[in-house]
Amino acid sequence: MAVILTTPRSFAGCKKALELLQQAGHEVRVQKPEKPYAAKELCSVIQGVDAIIAGLDEINSEVIQAGSPTLKIIARNGAGYNNVDIEAARRHNVVVTVTPGANSIAVCELAFALMIGLSRKIHVMDAYIRDGQWTRVPGVELFGKTVGVIGTGAIGSELIKRCVAFGMKVLAYDLYPNQGLIDNYGVKYTELEQIYQESDYLSLHLPSSAQTQGMINADVISRMKKGACLINTARGDLIDENALFAALESGHLGGAGLDAFVHEPFTDERFFKLSNVIMTPHSGSYTAESVERTLVAAAEEVLRVLSNQKPLHAVG
Numbered sequence: 575m576a577v578i579l580t581t582p583r584s585f586a587g588c589k590k591a592l593e594l595l596q597q598a599g600h601e602v603r604v605q606k607p608e609k610p611y612a613a614k615e616l617c618s619v620i621q622g623v624d625a626i627i628a629g630l631d632e633i634n635s636e637v638i639q640a641g642s643p644t645l646k647i648i649a650r651n652g653a654g655y656n657n658v659d660i661e662a663a664r665r666h667n668v669v670v671t672v673t674p675g676a677n678s679i680a681v682c683e684l685a686f687a688l689m690i691g692l693s694r695k696i697h698v699m700d701a702y703i704r705d706g707q708w709t710r711v712p713g714v715e716l717f718g719k720t721v722g723v724i725g726t727g728a729i730g731s732e733l734i735k736r737c738v739a740f741g742m743k744v745l746a747y748d749l750y751p752n753q754g755l756i757d758n759y760g761v762k763y764t765e766l767e768q769i770y771q772e773s774d775y776l777s778l779h780l781p782s783s784a785q786t787q788g789m790i791n792a793d794v795i796s797r798m799k800k801g802a803c804l805i806n807t808a809r810g811d812l813i814d815e816n817a818l819f820a821a822l823e824s825g826h827l828g829g830a831g832l833d834a835f836v837h838e839p840f841t842d843e844r845f846f847k848l849s850n851v852i853m854t855p856h857s858g859s860y861t862a863e864s865v866e867r868t869l870v871a872a873a874e875e876v877l878r879v880l881s882n883q884k885p886l887h888a889v890g
Contacts (some may be wrong), residue, residue, distance in 0.1 A: 575602045576624035576880050577644075579630050581611055582651045584865045591627075591869040600624075600878055609839070610657075613637050620645065620800065625876045627651055627869070628658075630838075630856070635662035642666050646740055647879040652677060652859060653728075656809065658780040660890035671869040671885045676726035677859035684858045685729070685807045686736050686776050687688040688831025691712040691852050698849050717741040722773030724766070725749045726752050727807070730779035745769045770797045774807060782809040792817035807858040810835035819844050822851060833858045 578600050585591060586604050591835040594601050611631040617640040633648060639657060648658055656673055663670050667796045691697055694713035701850055702709040721737045723730045726748040736742050744761045747769055755761040769878055780786045783872045791814040804827060806813055815836055821827040838856055875885045
């Protein structure tokens with residue numbers, strides 16, 4: 575019997591994932607933190623654990639050291655792993671896995687919802703009604719507009735399909751272009767500069783890395799089409815938030831739909847006063863269907879590693 579620690583709050587409500595682990599004969603320690611664990615907090619609960627199904631917790635070298643020598647796998651409940659010290663995991667022979675594609679529908683639908691919300695100013699009119707005002711605000715249609723999609727993996731690809739269905743023109747950038755998107759959806763892969771200059775909506779679907787951090791900065795924003803809207807359901811540090819605020823306040827950018835921020839919870843009150851911003855609390859993958867798919871996938875990776883099988887989606 576192995577001891578498995580789970581930190582995503584959603585795990586407690588996922589009967590299927592819990593039963594998978596328990597039926598294999600393992601002890602499951604379900605945590606329900608109010609927010610992702612900081613490293614110091616996680617160190618106090620990870621000792622003697624064989625596996626952890628982790629959310630957005632800070633898993634640095636100290637955490638991995640605290641889990642040694644029993645810790646065998648860190649199964650990320652999602653596709654990103656920038657909060658995990660991959661080098662430290664490698665040094666301690668700890669496998670790190672992710673669940674790519676499990677939440678792609680949920681995240682892409684939120685990105686699309688943010689585009690629609692900004693285009694029709696739904697949040698603005700909702701606020702008017704709640705304030706006792708019957709005020710209509712003119713919006714714009716997505717039909718005929720150009721959307722730039724940076725990163726055409728599982729999430730970006732699904733977003734493109736929906737944009738095409740709404741009659742939008744798609745410009746895309748990816749190191750590995752998807753020929754199926756070109757053949758079946760008329761996607762044009764091009765350089766970032768053309769995307770910045772021509773996109774009415776720009777949606778980011780990239781991991782956080784040394785190459786992508788701060789890629790949407792003041793210089794890039796200055797070259798974006800006036801009135802364009804920026805959508806980020808990926809990682810907060812892709813955007814220079816000070817530059818974004820300045821562009822939104824000045825009106826150079828027409829709006830922003832943000833589900834990811836540099837520091838979370840997000841507390842920058844400057845943004846709270848802007849009517850051209852829609853913000854959600856890093857909830858792109860938070861649908862009932864996505865939660866179950868992702869947690870089950872993470873649990874299955876844990877079972878593979880604990881039974882000495884090769885995981886499907888190891889990183890590092």
